[in-house]
Amino acid sequence: MGFFNKNEKYCDCCHKKLGIHFFKAKDGRICKECFYESRKKGIQSTRKHTVNELLQNMNDNKYFCETCKKELKSDINRVNGKYLCNDCFKSFKQTQKEKNIALKEEQKEKKIREYTLSKEKAKNFISTSNVGEYIYFNDDIEEIYIPNFWVGPSFIKYSEILDFELLEDGTTVSSGGIGRAVAGGVLFGGTGAVVGAVTGKHKGTNISNSMEIRITTKDINRPVVFVKIFKGEHKKGSFIYNAYRTDAYKILSMLQIIVDRINKTQQVNEQNSNNNFSVVEELKGLKELLDSGVLTQEEFEKQKSKILNR
Template sequence: MGIFGSKEKPSCGMCGGKTGLGSMKCADGILCNSCFKKVYKTSNGLVRNLTLDDIKRKSSEEERAEEIYNNFKATKKIGKYFTMNEHDRLWFIPNGILDKSIPKIYSFDDIVSYELIEDNDCIVKGGLGRAIVGGALLGGVGAVVGSTTGTKKSKKVITKLIVKITVNNIENPVVYIDIINKPTQSASIAYTTKFKEAQEIISVLELIVKQYKVKEDNAIKKENTIDCDSLFCRKCGNKMESDSVFCSKCGEKL
């Protein structure tokens, strides 16, 4: 109890510091203004709905993400839109010039599906469990060639060209790459250049997904091979070599 019986303000649930002007309540505590600012972006502004444990976990994830970003060594960049490290199997979408926050870094295995969208028309899509569709063919290194799509409409001016990537992340399941976000003549060099960069991103995503499928298929084949070389005791369930005569655990004749 403070002077004149005033109630003492609770401490910040994150840092233990003083709370006051600019503090924010969460589901089971309160954050000082400094801690609130740190977690506001990563919580999509829903601080009131989160517990202190949730906030501490997010804060820890943010620190880990910053460490990974600071040690990130790019092995390939596609314009200003896509950066990857094929050895560590990581990628991210660079932020704009004015955005000083740490970009979210994803694993290759996080990619579920992808689409190339032009003025709200999906012209190419692919992902896990599906082949790339829309008439796109992979050719050369990082290039989509041939007929890009059977449904692509001829337009003189394009206002939007977006790569949409669905990722394995419940909180933020979709990543958008804005290639074109203002009216651009389809016959211009600017459009041709940006469309080629979009094609290259789609090609890289397709190759990443194919690598994941090959990895998954090899794991299944390996598991099946191990099972074929083994047998189980009908009495105790012990797993043994396929040429065993007696169970090595209970002695039952096989």
């Protein structure tokens, strides 16, 4: 048995074992390393050159610019595995710079357009209920409007709400959302909101520096929206602090009621869909019994009437 396995292939340039990836020369095969080395020296297609020509080219220690094909001497610049001369490298950098500037301008114009459209929509938004100037609800179109003065107005469809939480000094103190039960609490006037119904812990120090509500949505373009309650020092237990906190919990409770309402509607729709499917299946079964002669036409009509009228 010989030293080399007959089935094994070797590079005709460097005589190393060929792996899965190899390339063809005019009269042989070369490995990936030799292929890339020949590309550095200006060879565009190894298929057009013999193994000896490739070896001679690689041993010349000459490098060529990938763009203008000029021989490189001291002006060698490597970009993404390619060799460029100084002129082509400068041109490449300038092109990239122009592309980045154009992209930034496009993104800036897009944000301006979105902001202008949202401001116009906010001006025409008609609310059916609201909590102060923090948040506005429209039950007719099932949408929320949040006039955020820092990032511009935000709009959230009722069906897009996933969960929400009250943050005080960056720490979650209360939360709610899909799958959470509304339990206990005190009702708030005509809104019917349940204050304190959501779960969570209230960690306290004497001073609170910020309070905000974070709403997580299904909108991939704006998955998180904040409702700013206050920013600045307020003593806990003070009249102003308690007023802010009451508004915050009122917002949480209204959001929980909306989520529960949407979930209930979805469950009813799913149930109706299942019931309709069940009725169709039963009618199909009756028709098969009629066709096979098990039921008479009169019996079929009677049973069919029962199914449709129940």
